[in-house]
Amino acid sequence: MSCAADGARALGPLVDMDMDGYQASFAKLWGYANVVRYGTQLMSENGTIVLVSGAPARRPKPGQLALQ
DSSP, X not given: OOOOOOOOOOOSOGGGOOHHHHHHHTTTHXXXXXXXXXXXXXSOXXXXXXXXXXXXGSOOOTXXXXXX
Protein backbone atom coordinates (compact mmCIF):
# COMPACT_ATOMS: atom_id res chain seq x y z
CA MET A 1 0.00 0.00 0.00
CA SER A 2 1.20 3.47 -0.82
CA CYS A 3 -0.22 6.94 -0.54
CA ALA A 4 0.84 10.23 -2.03
CA ALA A 5 1.76 13.03 0.31
CA ASP A 6 -0.26 16.19 0.37
CA GLY A 7 1.27 19.02 -1.58
CA ALA A 8 0.71 22.54 -2.84
CA ARG A 9 -1.90 23.02 -5.53
CA ALA A 10 -2.62 25.89 -7.84
CA LEU A 11 -6.28 26.76 -8.16
CA GLY A 12 -7.92 28.58 -11.01
CA PRO A 13 -8.15 28.34 -14.77
CA LEU A 14 -5.36 26.26 -16.30
CA VAL A 15 -4.43 28.98 -18.80
CA ASP A 16 -3.90 31.47 -15.93
CA MET A 17 -1.53 29.28 -13.87
CA ASP A 18 2.17 29.96 -13.78
CA MET A 19 4.49 27.01 -14.43
CA ASP A 20 5.45 26.64 -10.74
CA GLY A 21 1.81 26.31 -9.72
CA TYR A 22 1.07 23.90 -12.56
CA GLN A 23 4.04 21.66 -11.70
CA ALA A 24 3.21 21.71 -7.97
CA SER A 25 -0.34 20.58 -8.77
CA PHE A 26 1.01 17.43 -10.41
CA ALA A 27 3.86 16.73 -7.93
CA LYS A 28 2.17 13.82 -6.18
CA LEU A 29 1.57 12.07 -9.52
CA TRP A 30 5.18 10.82 -9.45
CA GLY A 31 4.62 8.78 -6.29
CA TYR A 32 1.75 6.93 -7.97
CA ALA A 33 3.69 6.57 -11.22
CA ASN A 34 6.58 4.92 -9.37
CA VAL A 35 4.25 2.54 -7.52
CA VAL A 36 2.95 1.33 -10.88
CA ARG A 37 6.37 1.21 -12.58
CA TYR A 38 8.13 -0.69 -9.83
CA GLY A 39 5.16 -2.54 -8.38
CA THR A 40 4.42 -4.36 -11.63
CA GLN A 41 7.87 -5.95 -11.45
CA LEU A 42 6.97 -7.60 -8.13
CA MET A 43 3.40 -8.74 -8.66
CA SER A 44 2.02 -12.00 -9.98
CA GLU A 45 0.69 -12.37 -13.50
CA ASN A 46 -2.87 -12.10 -12.17
CA GLY A 47 -2.09 -9.15 -9.87
CA THR A 48 -3.82 -5.79 -9.93
CA ILE A 49 -2.78 -2.28 -9.03
CA VAL A 50 -5.65 0.01 -8.02
CA LEU A 51 -5.11 3.76 -7.77
CA VAL A 52 -7.66 5.60 -5.65
CA SER A 53 -8.07 9.29 -4.95
CA GLY A 54 -10.39 11.20 -2.66
CA ALA A 55 -11.24 13.72 -5.40
CA PRO A 56 -14.30 11.87 -6.78
CA ALA A 57 -15.95 12.20 -3.37
CA ARG A 58 -15.98 15.99 -3.66
CA ARG A 59 -18.10 18.22 -5.85
CA PRO A 60 -15.72 20.28 -8.04
CA LYS A 61 -16.17 23.99 -8.50
CA PRO A 62 -16.70 25.29 -12.06
CA GLY A 63 -13.41 25.11 -14.01
CA GLN A 64 -11.67 23.03 -11.31
CA LEU A 65 -9.50 20.03 -12.20
CA ALA A 66 -9.73 16.90 -10.07
CA LEU A 67 -6.28 17.33 -8.47
CA GLN A 68 -6.86 16.46 -4.86
